[in-house]
Amino acid sequence: MNAYPERRKRLADTFAARGVAVAMFEDTEGRRDPSVRYFSGHPSDALLFIAAGGQSLLIPWDVNMAASMAHVDRTVAYADFVRSPFKAMAGALAELGISTGAKVDLPSVTPYPMYIKYVEACPDYDFLCGDGGSQETAAGMRAVKDTEEIAIYRKVSQITDHVMDCIETGVKKGELVTEADVALYIERALRERGCDATGFATIAAGPSRSFGIHAIPSYTAAPFGTTGMSILDFGLVYKGYTSDVTMTFVRDTVSGKREEMIRLVEKAYEEAVAMCGPGVKSRDIALRVEAIFAEKSFTMPHGLGHGVGLEAHEMPAINNREDNDWVLAPGHVITIEPGLYDPEAGGVRLENDVLITETGFEVLTHSRIVYL
């Protein structure tokens, strides 16, 4: 596929309204930004400049990688700028022929001290860095998956479902008995089925550790699926895009506090998914879940969900924060993942990926609470 020039063009079309001459994207350790990949195909470690006319300049760490993967107008090695982002900025503005006085859009995650140094390195330009910039525009573009991206999501969801089925069978048969067994089963299975990696460190937390939202370490040699509640949270990456699901395995005592927690999570999950559709404010869904839990004096210590895509967590936001004004739209792929945690009883979480369609929603993955 070569959707890259068209994506760059769509981005560049937003520049005029803001008077921007060029936008820079940075993908580097500590500030990963898959928008570089989204707009260029280059998967890692680079600066990408997109000018108002749609012209593109990639400054990759690894020129061999760029030669085989990037689709851009021009490439200059980062080493040519002594690996200094400030020298690279000055070089790129010259290379692209950006007039002095022009507005240059920086990523909104640019650290305050780096902002100052860009200004010092290129004093004749006007650097923008804030909400509503190109990084946010890119996040909004990435939130709405196109036909090809949705096809990728159908495929990765199918593989994820199959892996979940195999894990359920393996745990029930007693073939997967530790957290590591489950997590490493996933690592091998995904590669045998054409996926690239897990989308994040698989969380396999047996009953002794499931009280944590994100168990640390993410999996150990401890038992999984024994008496109590075990959480398995994982995602598979296919062509760069990650799925994200959570299963909970429950053995023996489904009663008392555990039973109440499980019923509440199932109820919250079902109501939340049923609310999904175009035009719905994602915050309203999260507030409904909050109310379901609050009625029984429970609080969920994390957001209800999030968009997925080239990152495990991306736009749209799906939470109850006051500043969340996202409205669901066709093409959004989001997670719904209510969970409750108790130091004694352990944790329960149920998570699937949901595609927002023109008329409502489609649940892409089919995780569930498994009773052993």
Add this chain to the structure above:
Amino acid sequence: MNAYPERRKRLADTFAARGVAVAMFEDTEGRRDPSVRYFSGHPSDALLFIAAGGQSLLIPWDVNMAASMAHVDRTVAYADFVRSPFKAMAGALAELGISTGAKVDLPSVTPYPMYIKYVEACPDYDFLCGDGGSQETAAGMRAVKDTEEIAIYRKVSQITDHVMDCIETGVKKGELVTEADVALYIERALRERGCDATGFATIAAGPSRSFGIHAIPSYTAAPFGTTGMSILDFGLVYKGYTSDVTMTFVRDTVSGKREEMIRLVEKAYEEAVAMCGPGVKSRDIALRVEAIFAEKSFTMPHGLGHGVGLEAHEMPAINNREDNDWVLAPGHVITIEPGLYDPEAGGVRLENDVLITETGFEVLTHSRIVYL
């Protein structure tokens, strides 16, 4: 162990010279900072405030996790601030009784737009954000490992050496034949030996992919250890601290360009390690390696090494950048990892972890180029 109050005290002792009343550390998605763990024991997702008197306030996402792992004076749930860092900042300054007009030190990675919002949320305080702040002080403290941390490094190095021996045997015996075989062998072995995780995604790149500095995906179902050069770059995490080693496996044709690259990398590695010691400028070591490669018209497309610790990449810097003014000191644990890459011949890299001692250096891990 409870080194945390002592570490906080040492940090707070640096405040007076800069007129700082309180420093904030943030560990969150997109801005991971293990300094929160270094100063509190809390391993993930929190704001940590350390005041000039050494008082500490932790604002964790997961209060259950904090209750079991954090060693701080006081804890307040992030949810109590509606999960807003700006409200949490205002709350923390009040809770700690910081006088208005006081200097508040922010992490130097704080994005420019967030800096502006902190100022707006707490207009009566003076926010600092730049080089030479507490985040940098913390990085400098973390660079010099104490006795207990060095003991951890001896242990994780021993385990890493053992795993490398097993992998060499497994590849030679034909038991580990794909990139995934090698990478998953590591994942299981480390957990069986008491380690927590890999320090970063294991890179297992067979001959068809070793030309990349960091192969993407990091490992696949492709053959490993077949004709040509295969790179294995991995680290094991023990009690939070990561090792970092790279082996290269060479099969058959050690001649021509491949032979020249291997000999150069070995020569660069040996000279670089021999230069290590207290008082040595790390940049001088990197410049020497650059010269060795340049003499034969090769360029290394990445830095020579880096410190390791709670992060896979931390201080001191070990590279040839003009702004690298690090001087090696006893207690530094660094990697030395020269590598050369060619689209046709493939890549070769050799990496070990080196402890700087009072009198020189000690090579902690024992990776090597393996001839199959």
